[in-house]
Amino acid sequence: MSEWARSHRWEVVLGGVLVITIVANAILSPYYLGLDNIVNLFWLSIEKIIVAVIMAFVIINGEIDLSVASVMGFSAAVLATLHESTGLPFVAAILIALAAGALAGLIQGLVVVKLQLPSLVVTLAGLIGFRGAARVLLEDRSVGEFPEWFDRLGQRALLGPFPLAVIVFGVALAIAWFVLDRTAFGRKVYVIGSSAEVSRYSGVDVDGVKIRLFVMSGLTAGFAGVLFAARLGSVRGSLAEFFELDIITMVLLGGVSIFGGSGTMLGVALAIFTVLNIRNGLGLANVDGIIQTGTVGLLLIGSVLVPNLASHIRSRLPFGGPPLSTADT
Amino acid sequence: MNPGPEPVLELRLVSKRFGATQALADVELILYRSEVHALVGENGAGKSTLIKIATGIYEPDTGTMELGGHVFDPGDPASAQRQGVAAIYQEPSIFPDLSVAENIFIGHQDRGLLVDRKRMEQDAAEVLQRLDIDLDPSQPAGALTVAGQQAVEIAKAISLDVKVLIMDEPTAALSAHEVDRLFRQVRRLKQLGVAVLFISHRLDEVFEIADRVSVFRDGRHISSRPITDVTEELMVREMVGRDPSEFFIRTPQEPGQVVLSVEDLARHGVFRDVSFDVRAGEVLGFAGLVGAGRTDVALALFGVAPADGGTITIDGQPVTIGSPTDALNHGIAYLSEDRRKLGLSMTQSVTTNITLATLDRYTLSFGLIDHEAENRDAAGLRDRLGIRTASLDTPVDNLSGGNQQKAMLAKWLNAEPRVLILDEPTRGIDVGAKAEVHRFIDELARSGMAIIMISSDLPEVLAMSDRIAIMREGSLQGIRTRDDADQESVMAMAVGVA
Amino acid sequence: MSSIPALSALRRLRPDRLKELSLVALIALAVIIFGLVVDGYYSGRFFNRVTTSAVIVVILAAAQALVVISRNVDLSVGSTVGVAAYLTADFLQNNSGAHPLIAVLIAVAVGAALGSINGLLVAYGGVPAIIVTLGTLALFRTLVSLYSDGANVTADSLPDWVIELNGSTIVSAGGFDLRTTFAVAIVVILGLQWLLARMRWGRRLYAIGSNPDAAAQAGIPARRLTMWSFVGSGALAGLAGFMFMVRVGTVSATAGSGLELQSVAAAVVGGVSILGGTGTVLGAFLGAILIDTLRLSLVRVPQVSEFWRDAVLGVLVLISVITDSVLTRRLSRRAGSAGVGNRMEASTQAVEPTASTAPSPITTPVGLATREESIDV
Amino acid sequence: MKKYPLTKLLALLAALTLMVAACGDSEESTDAAEETEDTADAAEDTAEDAADTTDDTTEDTMAEQETEDSEAAASGDAVAISGTESITATFLPKCTNIPVFPQANDGAVEAATELGSEEAAFVGPADCGDATGQIEFMTNAVTQGVQAIMVSNNAGDELAPSAQAASDAGIPVVSWDSPIPSAEGESVFVAQVDFDETGQVMADMARNILGDDGGQFAILSATPEAANQNAWIAAMEEVLAVDDYANLELVDTVYGNDVAEDSVDQALALVDSYPDLELIMAPTTVGIVAAAQAITQEGLCDEVKVSGLGLPDEMREYTLSGCAPEFALWSFQDLGYLAYYVAYGLATGQIEAVEGQSFTAGRMGDFTIEADPTRDAGLRVLMGPFTVYNESNVG
Incomplete structure (x- = not known):
């Protein structure tokens, strides 16, 4: 146990913060522990956190995808446009929308890999471009009147109190953990993030893994966009605008190194839970949105700073332990 | 050659302990003005700790240091430099984006806040000239070879007016030709009154350059003598505490079928007309200067930088190799010369590194990794190669250089290649580990593997190879059998005087 | 190849200069193409539009370059602009008689103060810059929102000189104005370019970004310099905040949001490597001008509708x-092979990937940064 | 008419696919991108054709008549809403950083104090760009079990599911400033002015400024998504179709996203693109002041005027300088006050959200709930009136 705790120091810190948050929320708000609230807590940010899970893969792999929020908007816009102007079965429209998301990821992945451009720049262009594509499709219109079953999937509980999206998130998290921690693909993601050249020299298909990740990122963003459309019941060109920084914040808070090669799905999950609980607790206490954002910002800095300072102080003490390693330096 | 009578740096009864490890125990070392003092010892002997103490990275637990007769307590490398002690490492720590001149003067432009680029370049040119180094001060340092970068570091030390220059394995990445040039610079340093502490695993170099030699073992100071008083055998015995006769073993055997055959291989602007073949059970050595194109041929065979002309034949079948995956599928593996950047994923565990190239073998359904099988194989290789590590889950970064080298070798052995290309397989590892690596090479050859060994260590190539291919400026000069090759003839071909 | 005079001139250029040249070529290309599509495009009016509009991003791109060169990033610049703009405007509405320079000083000081928070956390707190500035991006915005309590400062309550400053012109020729704000931006850019190229600390910033470990060994006070680079970045963002107030007149608590990504885009398009060590302020400036030219030109192309x-x-x-990286890569390859072809060590450099000690920003296929291996001592 | 988005979608997907195919070679990908632009142009033409035919909503004369009828019918039995108990409520603006919303909240606080009730929680997203951020606050309010929710809807029907959830939980949802278009989950909309009247007022201001000869003008709106702005613009376009306004030529509609900087850029782009432009009409408090600022700074006040909906505090200087001779707005404080009265009345059961319900809202007097003529479904309370500001009354 202590061995595990030592190698997962980040997760331990986050777990502590999460527990404190939960206890504080439970004491401060009588509404917090209700089942409805707990479901809502996930449901209200479900699209962001689903994308955060795949973003963790991309960042561990040493890349970044800034275009996710725009791809969410783009896929949803494709879905809405097909629904509005063709007689296509709605399920087919959904599939095409998902394919559009995957295609967006594929294009960016190919540019990154084949032209060897930094993904930061490529996906920054994607961020502008795919948002633009969504606006091209929808202009100033809001498209709704989706089939009732679709709206219901987004808005009503499906299994017990859980809406589809929350179930999807749970499954996605489990699959992500499995893939990252247990499979050869996950291993490659880490090793490439740690050193792409070593991987290349070891016969790992670096380009293939990267392209697959970008496609997965696009596909997941597309999926999240479709889920969002179902939850909102209608789609506009601005859907999910500005989500990217929130998503990246959650991943980095989860202890994933921006330089790639390290981070765990457990850490990302804990970071997601922590952020959601803090926002929910503050929301129930009628604290303004901007202060919620600021609190998350403070937490992001504090969660790296405090262990750093603690280890600094400890290293000054006689018989102190070895310095804490931070998530990324 | 009399060592100058004037002591510059004196370390007395210096000790340093890390947790349970006594890294240094009451060691003594005295450097005199205008001498080259060699420090030898196996990895873990305490050389690195000593350097770090002398350059202010560590503080000694006990003991005293004096520089020029005054107490020397540097505190940090910058302050050590200011007081006159600087160090140069095996991997030069230069600024790739800055010019040569800027690299030389970056730490100590004391002419106010402004940088007078012209004057700086003039000054740099002057320093370089004093050392007989032929470099353009305005060119970016990142475009230099390792040797060039080291020369920049030496120039930097000279511009700092250092009294003591510590050189930590400066020749590890250099070809013989470049080593000669480095030694010229070292002798020039000596003339300028500098005390040079020279650390190397290559004993022949120690005999060539050093005035005195100190041996360390297990954190203790074993001996310090004038070079004229020691023999190679004595030095090795003191270093390892055992008999040196077990080095460079090679069991002669009859090679088998041709496994790999290369015909007119070329890559535009890099190498051309390279033809050779390698048989099962044979070691084909590749000699030549660094930059002669040996590594490029290896990279072409391994598919990293594929050839654009010629044919590669394996077991009589022509093959196309466009990527490392292709190469591995055809049974070709390549052990890189650059362990840290290309060989090992430093932050990952020993097991992860060993199975990295063979991950598919441990993949069950759903892509699940069979941890049990993976750990079993890794443990097997650990035992077979004698990799010393706390556990298989330890990041390879925590292993010593020799054990890292063995872990890298384990990765490729696990791939069970038919053709194994070893690029500088013993660079920067100590005598003991080197012998072990050589023993493996021999063992692998006996098991029927075809081995291509690139090495800048000429005695090593001569001792280990059945045949030796010599390259110069991108073309193959010729292939000699072991019997009709010696240091002089191979070197002559490599530098083009033959 | 080397017989072509232009090429032989090119090969004497440093990579940074090549990059800047290729950006100038791209801007020229964009201007030519848009000139064919947009009526009256080559007018002083459009020039004035771009120069006044680009001022804010230009200054921010320089701020970004300052930290990115030392292998950091400052995502909080947009929020810093907001805080500085709001506090300065708030000061002016309460002290309308204050001298303009006092207002500039306040904006710069506020920015520098916020920058020093970032700097302290990065340099002395050991927190990676992206985490710190992602955090302060939110925090600074929260602070200004709380301070403003939803109220805007409007042009109405600001002294007249604030509104007049944006249109004020130093020289004008044929409708092409040199606006005061743009002139200030140019002075800032050239000054910073000069400082980074010629001042000792400027070269040291490049050194830190180029190889942090070597910088530590060379005795470069990396922490102090990192700290100051953030203070500088903050101060410039503060100046941009002042410019924001001057240009927009109405300042709300959300002023300047979104500028962080624009500034990163401008700097990166301008050739400042996100891996640190390379790039120039001049390049960042050109990057900002390129993006702003594209943006403002597109608004004026009648064939491109609002939504496109x-x-x-x-x-x-x-x-x-893509064009830029292909262009730069080709030129530098030719220049490189023509320049050092005869030297054996150098000629293998181009093809032997193992020998170079640091990944070049252009050829390294990674997103943000490669892990820097610590040196084995 | 329904076909054009599909054309565009196909063009876009085709271009993207081309880019993938051409990715290996950067020159080719440039070609592909050019092709995107070509197809863009083609699709764009179709889009413009279609836009001309989209507007046919309720005839505004009909709407006015209806309003008068229902007021007459119900004025007899107005319930005077009085303070009986303290209720918990949430007052949810589009965002907290645009001054009109805190002003509205001041009105709500005033009403709550009069009624002896607890102040409603004033919470919301920080940024109006965050269109779906209100959902979270709405949902939290339901979790907290508040007794009433007052919301200025920033999205379209995206808020409807959560409003419906609130309704299902028995919480009255009173929208103010900007309604939920489908009226799903909404009890009643407290309208500041009649949306058709907004179109009329804007058209009148344009005619006053441009004179009888008329001339070219353009609209600088908030975001393409903003429901109330879009309704006002549509209403204005209808008015323009009438003969009296035939000389007024609307040349373009652009969006400044309610961001000052973007609005400045867009205003200047309009001036550059249309040399004969004489007026920028900005039905948003952010856009109007940004446009006025830009025009003033560039010294173009003599050629181009600014009008629209603006805050007197922000616009005073430009009105006095003649740059923005006329603009209009209503009192947001009154709007918040009235919204709170309605919400309180519904929460305490004093009134019901049915057509014809009349009530007295403190200092503001009598109102009647009526069918909303600007939406297919939904009820509204019409506050009114508009105040048109010019140099005589801007203060």
Whole structure:
């Protein structure tokens, strides 16, 4: 146990913060522990956190995808446009929308890999471009009147109190953990993030893994966009605008190194839970949105700073332990 | 050659302990003005700790240091430099984006806040000239070879007016030709009154350059003598505490079928007309200067930088190799010369590194990794190669250089290649580990593997190879059998005087 | 090849200069193409539009370059602009008689103060810059929102000189104005370019970004310099905040949001490597001008409707980046092979990937940064 | 008419696919991108054709008549809403950083104090760009079990599911400033002015400024998504179709996203693109002041005027300088006050959200709930009136 705790120091810190948050929320708000609230807590940010899970893969792999929020908007816009102007079965429209998301990821992945451009720049262009594509499709219109079953999937509980999206998130998290921690693909993601050249020299298909990740990122963003459309019941060109920084914040808070090669799905999950609980607790206490954002910002800095300072102080003490390693330096 | 009578740096009864490890125990070392003092010892002997103490990275637990007769307590490398002690490492720590001149003067432009680029370049040119180094001060340092970068570091030390220059394995990445040039610079340093502490695993170099030699073992100071008083055998015995006769073993055997055959291989602007073949059970050595194109041929065979002309034949079948995956599928593996950047994923565990190239073998359904099988194989290789590590889950970064080298070798052995290309397989590892690596090479050859060994260590190539291919400026000069090759003839071909 | 005079001139250029040249070529290309599509495009009016509009991003791109060169990033610049703009405007509405320079000083001081928070956390707190500035991006915004309590400062309550400053012109020729704000931006850019190239600390910033470990060994006070680079970045963002107030007149608590990504885009398009160590302030300036020219030109192309603009802009940015990197790579390859062809060590450099000690920003296929291996001592 | 988005979608997907195919070679990908632009142009033409035919909503004369009828019918039995108990409520603006919303909240606080009730929680997203951020606050309010929710809807029907959830939980949802278009989950909309009247007022201001000869003008709106702005613009376009306004030529509609900087850029782009432009009409408090600022700074006040909906505090200087001779707005404080009265009345059961319900809202007097003529479904309370500001009354 202590061995595990030592190698997962980040997760331990986050777990502590999460527990404190939960206890504080439970004491401060009588509404917090209700089942409805707990479901809502996930449901209200479900699209962001689903994308955060795949973003963790991309960042561990040493890349970044800034275009996710725009791809969410783009896929949803494709879905809405097909629904509005063709007689296509709605399920087919959904599939095409998902394919559009995957295609967006594929294009960016190919540019990154084949032209060897930094993904930061490529996906920054994607961020502008795919948002633009969504606006091209929808202009100033809001498209709704989706089939009732679709709206219901987004808005009503499906299994017990859980809406589809929350179930999807749970499954996605489990699959992500499995893939990252247990499979050869996950291993490659880490090793490439740690050193792409070593991987290349070891016969790992670096380009293939990267392209697959970008496609997965696009596909997941597309999926999240479709889920969002179902939850909102209608789609506009601005859907999910500005989500990217929130998503990246959650991943980095989860202890994933921006330089790639390290981070765990457990850490990302804990970071997601922590952020959601803090926002929910503050929301129930009628604290303004901007202060919620600021609190998350403070937490992001504090969660790296405090262990750093603690280890600094400890290293000054006689018989102190070895310095804490931070998530990324 | 009399060592100058004037002591510059004196370390007395210096000790340093890390947790349970006594890294240094009451060691003594005295450097005199205008001498080259060699420090030898196996990895873990305490050389690195000593350097770090002398350059202010560590503080000694006990003991005293004096520089020029005054107490020397540097505190940090910058302050050590200011007081006159600087160090140069095996991997030069230069600024790739800055010019040569800027690299030389970056730490100590004391002419106010402004940088007078012209004057700086003039000054740099002057320093370089004093050392007989032929470099353009305005060119970016990142475009230099390792040797060039080291020369920049030496120039930097000279511009700092250092009294003591510590050189930590400066020749590890250099070809013989470049080593000669480095030694010229070292002798020039000596003339300028500098005390040079020279650390190397290559004993022949120690005999060539050093005035005195100190041996360390297990954190203790074993001996310090004038070079004229020691023999190679004595030095090795003191270093390892055992008999040196077990080095460079090679069991002669009859090679088998041709496994790999290369015909007119070329890559535009890099190498051309390279033809050779390698048989099962044979070691084909590749000699030549660094930059002669040996590594490029290896990279072409391994598919990293594929050839654009010629044919590669394996077991009589022509093959196309466009990527490392292709190469591995055809049974070709390549052990890189650059362990840290290309060989090992430093932050990952020993097991992860060993199975990295063979991950598919441990993949069950759903892509699940069979941890049990993976750990079993890794443990097997650990035992077979004698990799010393706390556990298989330890990041390879925590292993010593020799054990890292063995872990890298384990990765490729696990791939069970038919053709194994070893690029500088013993660079920067100590005598003991080197012998072990050589023993493996021999063992692998006996098991029927075809081995291509690139090495800048000429005695090593001569001792280990059945045949030796010599390259110069991108073309193959010729292939000699072991019997009709010696240091002089191979070197002559490599530098083009033959 | 080397017989072509232009090429032999090119090969004497440092990579940074090549990059700047290729950006100038791209801007010229964009101007020519848009000139064919937009009536009256070559007018002083459009020039004035771009120069006044680009001022804010230009200064921010320089701020970003300052930290990115030392292998950091400052995502909080947009929020810093907001805080500085709001506090300065708030000061002016309460002290309308204050001298303009006092207002500039306040804006710069506020920015520098916020920058020093970032700097302290990064340099002395050991927190990676992206985490710190992602955090302060939110925090600074929260602070200004709380301070403003939803109230805007409007042009109405600001002294007249604030509104007049944006239109004030130093020289004018044929409708082409040199606006005061743009002139200030130019002075800032050239000054910073000069400082980074010629001042000791400027070269040291490059050194830190180029190889942090070597910088530590060379005795470069990396922490102090990192600290100051953030203070500088903050101060410039503060100046940009002042410019924001001058240009927009109405300042709300959300002033300047979104500018962080724009500044990163400008700097990166301008050739400042996100891996640190390379790039120039001049390049960042050109990057900002390129993006702003594209953006403002597109608004004026009648064939591109409101809803197509972002999509086209995204594609254009991508094309610029691709063209630029291909151009730079080709030129530097030719220049490189022509220049050192005879030297054995150097000639193998181009093809032997193992020998170079640091990944070049252009050829390294990674997103943000490669892990820096610590040196084995 | 329904076909054009599909054309565009196909063009876009085709272009993207081309880019993938051409990715290996950067020159080719440039070609592909050019092709995107070409197809863009083609699709764009179709889009413009279609836009001309989209507007046919309720005839505004009909709407006015209806309003008068229902007021007459119900004025007899107005319930005077009085303070009986303290209720918990949430007052949810589009965002907290645009001054009109805190002003509205001041009105709500005033009403709560009069009624002896607890102040409603004033919470919301920080940024109006965050269109779906209100959902979270709405949902939290339901979790907290508040007794009433007052919301200025920033999205379209995206808020409807959560409003419906609130309704299902028995919480009255009173929208103010900007309604939920489908009226799903909404009890009643407290309208500041009649949306058709907004179109009329804007058209009148344009005619006053441009004179009888008329001339070219353009609209600088908030975001393409903003429901109330879009309704006002549509209403204005209808008015323009009438003969009296035939000389007024609307040349373009652009969006400044309610961001000052973007609005400045867009205003200047309009001036550059249309040399004969004489007026920028900005039905948003952010856009109007940004446009006025830009025009003033560039010294173009003599050629181009600014009008629209603006805050007197922000616009005073430009009105006095003649740059923005006329603009209009209503009192947001009154709007918040009235919204709170309605919400309180519904929460305490004093009134019901049915057509014809009349009530007295403190200092503001009598109102009647009526069918909302600007939406297919939904009820509204019409506050009114508009105040048109010019140099005589801007203060």
